[in-house]
Amino acid sequence: MGRPSTAQHCAKRHRAGDGEGGVAWPSLAAQNRPPRPPLDSRALSSALFSFPLLFFFFFFSPPPSLTLPERARKNISAWPGISSPPRAESGGGTASNEGGRCSSRRTAAFGLYGFTQFTKSGFVEHAKKFREEDMQIRLDGKNCLVTGANSGIGFATAEGLASRGATVYMLCRNKERGETALSQIRSKTGNMDVHLEICDLSSISEVKSFATKFSLTDKPLHVLVNNAGLLEHKRVTTPDGLELNFAVNVAATYSLTELVMPLLEKAAPDARVITVASGGMYTEPLNKDLQFSESNFDGTQQYARNKRVQVALTEWWAEKYSKKGIGFYSMHPGWADTPGVSKSLPGLSEKLSGNLRSNDEGADTVIWLALQPKEKLAPGAFYFDRAEAPKHLKFSGTAASHGEIGSIVDSLGSICGV
Numbered sequence: 179m180g181r182p183s184t185a186q187h188c189a190k191r192h193r194a195g196d197g198e199g200g201v202a203w204p205s206l207a208a209q210n211r212p213p214r215p216p217l218d219s220r221a222l223s224s225a226l227f228s229f230p231l232l233f234f235f236f237f238f239s240p241p242p243s244l245t246l247p248e249r250a251r252k253n254i255s256a257w258p259g260i261s262s263p264p265r266a267e268s269g270g271g272t273a274s275n276e277g278g279r280c281s282s283r284r285t286a287a288f289g290l291y292g293f294t295q296f297t298k299s300g301f302v303e304h305a306k307k308f309r310e311e312d313m314q315i316r317l318d319g320k321n322c323l324v325t326g327a328n329s330g331i332g333f334a335t336a337e338g339l340a341s342r343g344a345t346v347y348m349l350c351r352n353k354e355r356g357e358t359a360l361s362q363i364r365s366k367t368g369n370m371d372v373h374l375e376i377c378d379l380s381s382i383s384e385v386k387s388f389a390t391k392f393s394l395t396d397k398p399l400h401v402l403v404n405n406a407g408l409l410e411h412k413r414v415t416t417p418d419g420l421e422l423n424f425a426v427n428v429a430a431t432y433s434l435t436e437l438v439m440p441l442l443e444k445a446a447p448d449a450r451v452i453t454v455a456s457g458g459m460y461t462e463p464l465n466k467d468l469q470f471s472e473s474n475f476d477g478t479q480q481y482a483r484n485k486r487v488q489v490a491l492t493e494w495w496a497e498k499y500s501k502k503g504i505g506f507y508s509m510h511p512g513w514a515d516t517p518g519v520s521k522s523l524p525g526l527s528e529k530l531s532g533n534l535r536s537n538d539e540g541a542d543t544v545i546w547l548a549l550q551p552k553e554k555l556a557p558g559a560f561y562f563d564r565a566e567a568p569k570h571l572k573f574s575g576t577a578a579s580h581g582e583i584g585s586i587v588d589s590l591g592s593i594c595g596v
C-alpha cells in the first residue's frame with residue numbers, strides 16, 4: 179500500500195511545531211504536545227510481561243497452563259476462542275494455508291496481549307501518558323454521525339461529541355431505545371443539536387434509504403463513526419439473505435461509508451471516518467468467505483473476520499480517497515463493560531468483572547480520533563488508547579492477506595449493490 183510508513187508518520191510528528199490548543203481542530207503547529215512514538219508504554223509493559231511467554235507460544239506452543247500465571251490463565255480462558263479447540267482455517271482463506279495450530283497460537287497470543295492491554299488496568303496504565311489538552315478541542319459547527327448510538331461505546335461517543343458542541347446524528351435501529359438515549363444525551367450535555375435517525379443496519383435497503391434521506395440535507399459530514407456492531411453466535415440470515423454479523427459489521431459499514439462519501443467530501447479537509455473495529459481481528463486473517471458459508475459456522479470467528487475486514491477496508495479507503503481530504507481510521511476500544519459484551523460474551527464479562535473498561539474509557543480513542551488535527555494521525559491506521567497500534571501480532575501470519583482487500587471490496591460492491 180502506498181501510505182506512509184509508521185516511521186514516516188513518527189518522523190512527521192517529531193518535526194511538528196508546538197503552540198496552543200483549545201480551538202476546533204487546530205493545526206498541528208497549534209498543538210503543544212511532545213511527540214510520542216506509538217505503543218511506547220504498552221510496548222514496554224507488554225515486553226516485560228509477555229515476551230518470554232509469547233516466545234514460548236510462538237516457538238514451542240506449550241499448553242497455556244504451563245506458561246501463564248494462574249489468574250491470567252483463568253481470566254483469558256473466558257475469551258471463547260481460548261477455550262475452543264484449535265480450528266482449521268477455512269479453505270476460502272486468502273492468507274497462506276495455516277492450520278489449527280497456528281490459529282490456536284494466534285488466539286492464545288491475542289488472549290495474553292488482551293489480558294495485559296485491553297482491560298481496565300491496561301487503560302489506566304496507558305492513560306498516564308494521555309494529554310488532557312487533546313480532549314479540550316471543541317467541535318462547534320461540526321456534523322457527526324454515530325451508528326449504534328443508543329448503547330455502550332456508541333452512546334458514550336455521541337455524548338462525548340455532543341458535550342464538545344458538535345451537531346450529532348444518532349443512528350439507532352429502535353425508536354424507543356433511540357429516544358431514551360437522545361433525551362439522556364440532551365439533558366446531560368445541554369446540547370439540543372442532537373438528533374435521532376432510525377435505520378436497521380442489517381438491511382441494505384434501509385441503509386440505502388437512510389443515506390439518500392440524510393444526503394438530501396446536503397450538509398457537510400465532518401465525522402462518521404461506524405460503531406454499530408454485534409457478535410451473534412448462531413448463523414442467522416437477514417431478509418436480504420445475508421449472514422447477520424456480516425450484514426451489520428461489514429456490509430453496512432461499507433455501504434454507509436460509500437454512500438455518504440459526497441457529504442464527507444463537502445467537509446474536506448477536516449472529514450474523517452472512524453470505524454470501531456476490535457482487537458479480536460488479531461486472531462484472523464482476511465477471508466474471502468465473507469458470509470462463513472463454506473465451513474462450520476463459528477460466530478466468534480466470524481466476528482473476528484468481520485473486524486479484520488473493517489481494518490483492511492479502512493486501509494483501502496485511505497488509499498483510494500487519499501486525495502479527497504477525508505481521513506480513515508480504525509480503532510480498538512479495549513474490552514469495555516457494555517450491554518453488547520455482557521450479552522455476547524457473558525464468560526468474559528463475568529471473569530473480567532471489575533477489570534473491564536467503562537463505556538467512556540472504551541469511547542476515549544474514538545473521541546480522541548474525532549478531535550485531533552488530521553496531520554497528527556496516520557491515514558488508514560489502526561489505533562488503540564490514543565496511539566497507532568499494529569494491525570497484526572508478530573508471527574501470526576495474518577498480514578499476508580492484506581493485499582487481497584481489493585477482491586473483497588469487489589465482492590462487497592456486488593453483494594451490497596453499492
Ligand SMILES: NC(=O)c1ccc[n+]([C@@H]2O[C@H](COP(=O)([O-])OP(=O)(O)OC[C@H]3O[C@@H](n4cnc5c(N)ncnc54)[C@H](OP(=O)(O)O)[C@@H]3O)[C@@H](O)[C@H]2O)c1
Pocket residue numbers: 325326327328329330331332349350351352355377378379380381404405406407408426454455456457458510511512513514515516517518519540
Ligand atoms: N465492548 C467491547 O469490549 C468491544 C471490544 C471491541 C470492539 N467493540 C465494538 O464496539 C462497537 C460497539 O459495541 P458495544 O460493546 O458498545 O456494544 P452494544 O452496547 O451492544 O452497542 C452496539 C450498538 O450497535 C447497535 N446495533 C446492533 N445491530 C444494529 C443494527 N442492525 N442496526 C443498527 N444498530 C445496530 C445496537 O443497537 P441495539 O441497542 O438496538 O441493539 C447498539 O446501539 C461494536 O462495533 C463492537 O464490535 C466493543
